[in-house]
Amino acid sequence: LKSLVALSRGLQQVRWLNGFDPQLVHAHWATYPSTVAWALARITGRRFSFTCHAHDIFLDHQLLSRKVEEAALAVTISRYNIDWLSQHVSAQALPKLAVIHCGVDVQRTACQLDGRNGQHIVAVGRLDPIKGxxxxxxxxxxxxxxxxDYRCTVIGEGPLRTELEAKSRARSISDRIDWVGALPQEAVQAALRDAAIFALPCQVAADGNRDGIPVALMEAMASGCAVVTTAVSGIPELVEDGVDGLLVAERDATALANALQQLIEDAELRRRLAIAARARVETDFDAQTEARKLRTLMSSTANGRKRLLVVIDEMEVGGSQRQTVxxxxxxxxxxxxxxxxxxxERSFLIDELERAGVRVHHIPKRGRIDPGFFLALARVxxxxxxxxxxxxxxxxxxxxLLALxxxxxxxxxxxSIRGLYLNQTMWFWRIKRFILSRSAAVISNSAAGADVAARLGCHDxxxxDVIGNGVQIPAPISTRERIILREQTGVPDDRVFALFVGxxxxxxxxFCLLDAIAALPAEQRPWLALVGDGPLRARLSAHVDKIGIGTQTVFLGERTDSTSLMQIADFLVLPSHEExxxxxxxxxxxxxxxxxASAVGGNPELVSHEHTGLLFPSDDRTALARCITRLTGDAALRxxxxxxxxxxxxxxxxNSALALATQKVYERCIDADDARARSARRSPASPTSESDHA
Incomplete structure (x- = not known):
């Protein structure tokens, strides 16, 4: 109900928010405040972030994992909370998590070590189960x-007050405990200045609720109290046992009594712990310092990482798939x-992405028209x-495009333009024209592909933008490694090794490659390995036997070590009709x-004839056979x-050049989109129209 009421009130602020034009919408608490921030961010097109503390993590899980996934930043107040959240969000969301401590204003909190009552124990907190x-x-x-001998002052209100007072009477110690209720901050500070000992035996409640790192503990440590508490939740990040306070096990009254007695009887211990406690708060729990950290983090988030989604049909091993990776x-x-x-078509390429920390969504598509698939894509x-x-x-x-x-x-x-598409139908080109005309940018991996698309009227x-494919440069291998790999692959010792991959x-x-090899005299033929799989494998295998090169040709199937095979091959042949x-x-x-390579598409952009390779006219078996003969017989040319x-x-x-050039296109599109959005927000009275791009 609170979420609905808060959401209703929050939605009334959309116009004000647009006028204010923030870069980031931030909420404290992962419950209804973050729900409102999330909704406002979605409506207004901003990023959102939130800070979560304790009960909003451990008790009230209001779409918490979804909020972390959707947020640009998720802050929490302890390392313990980070560890807990890590078990409830995806690995890809973990980089969004950050620790910013709650703190106290150290400059305004005086530390008093002398003049304290060594028998006075103070406890501050809400009277509910988690405080112990x-x-x-x-x-x-x-x-x-x-x-x-002692005196205890309990400051705070809560649902357990009546029960706790009754228990103190039953234990015959009600005359030693002052239940003073909630007090103004000045009165709390006065009590902390008088008492020598602060006690807060926090515990995990039956419903799983627990403290984060109680600010009351920080205030007591900053003011000069010696503290005793429990090793619950993030408290050990504030209090190190025996160094700046005493820690006991939760729900262990005997251990707590022993610690309190030790502090009552040992003034020197109290003083040593209090001095270290003040230093601890000054170093790691100063509110001003933590606020600056939060501001820096929010600023870097608002201007920070952009969310990029790449969408592809299948992820079997192929050229576009490798470039995507x-x-x-x-x-x-x-x-x-x-x-x-x-x-x-999942392949090992997905494993590579996941190992690199890239979040992967698999949305199965069953059939040409699949409403469930479409709705799932739109939801992502x-x-x-x-x-x-x-x-x-x-x-x-x-x-x-349709889902957007x-x-x-x-x-x-x-x-994208990823090829020449020479054999595609007019329907293909009509669809492509529709897509590219609604794109903020078009990236082609070759000038040849861009020329074809422009010639057919798909795009100016x-x-x-022409951005050539990238490639990982492998480390060279030694002569011994080359010999061993050739033996493992089955390459005959006295033969030149030709390779096809695709x-x-x-x-x-x-078929052009096979026929060209068959046309050569037997003594001039290289040993040929075909790496890859596909619908023509059976026909190709039959053709190899038919033309009499079966003893010199091997089908290796789909391999993950194609780069190693290229390093041991004497040359590679790519006789494609188009590329x-x-x-x-x-x-x-x-x-x-x-x-x-055949002189088609983008191949001449890569291969300079007689300089970085050899080119031959497409589907010209005789010309290909001449190229094979040259490389088979000329080691110096190879x-x-x-x-x-x-x-x-x-x-x-x-690969770095590929990524850098592509990033520049993305940034140009985002900058143009932001400029349009700012212009629209500054002219609310102007009629609205759909963007020129999706």
Whole structure:
């Protein structure tokens, strides 16, 4: 009910909030205040954050894990709370958690060590189960039985007051306890200046509720009291047993009585603990210092990491999939919080992303039209509050774009050109035109792909950003390692090793490669390994036997060590009908493997003929056979092409260059979107219209 009332009142402040134009909406407490902040942030398109303390974590779990996932920052008051929250939120949300202590104003809290009553015990807190006042009464009863003289003042009100007073009477110690109720802060400070000992035996209640780090403890330590308390929740982060206070086990009246008796009887111990306690509060629990920390943290959050979502259809091992992984794992994590959505075909690439701390959403798509899938995608987009969304395939683009149209606040959408699409239908191009015309930016991985899209009227060529694929540069291997790997792969000692890596599909034109090798004299043929899988595998295997190269050809299937195979191969062949920016070519060049490629699409952008590799006309088996003959018989040429290719990959196609160039496009889109939003907020009377992009 409180949440509903608070939410209703909060929604009345939307106009004021827009006029104030904050960068961040922050709430204290993870209950209804954070619910209101969350709602206001979603409505107004701002980031939100909150601070959680104790009961709002341990007792009132009002969508707590969801709030942490959605928030830009989740602050709490102890390391103990962080550890507890870590068990209830995803690993990807952990970087959002931060500790900012509650504290006291040390400059306004005088520390008095002399003139205190060594037999005066004070306890301050709400009279409810988590404070452990029932245990304090039992401990005081034990002191009385031991003949220890003391006086106890209990400051606070609460539901247990009647019960606690009755218990003190039953223990025959009511004449030693003053139940003074709630007092103004000045009166509390006066009591803390008089008493030598502060007791607060906190405990975990039956319903799981517990304290965070009680501010009353901090106030007592700052004022010069020697404190005794329990090792519950975050209290040991404030009090180190025997150093700046005494810690006892919760609900242990005997241990509490022993600690109180020790402090009553040992003035030197009280003084030593009190001096250390004041220093502890000054160092780690000063309210002014903690407030500055919070302000710095909130400021960096408001101007800090942007939330990026990349969407792709399938994550089987392929070029676009590898580039997705390279982008998400190399983007600046101090500035970006990357996530991935994929629909089908999990592979080891997902494992790589998850190990790198990238949050991955799998939304299964069953059939061409799947309402459940669409609603799930829209829900992820809505809850994610992403700053920018980038789709990497046509299916991902169209469904993401449509799902974004359901949102009131839409982030900029970035479309992609990942190839030449030469064999696609006019329907494909109509859909692509629809997508790119509604994109804040379009990124092509090759100039050839951008040219085709512009020629077919999908987008203005000047507004397409060309960002070549990136590649990981592997460390060179030794001659001995190369020999061992070739033996393990089954490469004959006296044969040149040719390699193909890619999907076994029509686009890759593997039949051209097989026929070119078969056309060579047997003594000039290389030993050929085909790495990859796909729908043509059975037909290709049958063709190998038919043309008589079965003893010189092996199908290795899908492999995770393709880079190692490139490092031991004598050359790689890519005879594709079409390519955008081939990852396989880039990886081979980075590995120092000479390449032969068809002169299609983006291949000539990577391979400079006779310099970083050899090119041949598409589907020209005779020309391909000549290239194979040259590299098979000329080790010096292979070495020259290998060195130049690696230099080209290192200098122009590093993963850091890919990430940096892509980040610049994202930032440009976000800046333009922010400028439009600011303009709209400053002109509330102007008619509203939909954004030009999703």
């Amino acid at each position: 006042f029932d245990v304090l009464i039992d401990a005081l009863h034990l002191l009385s039985e031991r003949g220890i 390279q982008l998400l794992t190399h983007i600046d994590r101090n500035r970006w919080q990357p996530e991935l959505v994929y629909f089908r 987009l809505r809850r994610g509050r992403y700053d920018i969304v980038h789709a990497f395939s046509l299916t991902a683009e169209i469904w993401t 149209r359901m949102q009131r606040q839409r982030p900029p959408f970035v479309g 060529r000047d507004n397409i 999907r076994l599909v029509d686009q890759k034109n593997v 955008g920016m081939s990852n396989v070519l880039l990886e081979a060049m980075a590995a120092g493997c000479p390449v032969i 070495k020259s092409l290998s060195c130049q290719a690696r230099v080209r990959a290192e200098s122009q196609h590093s």
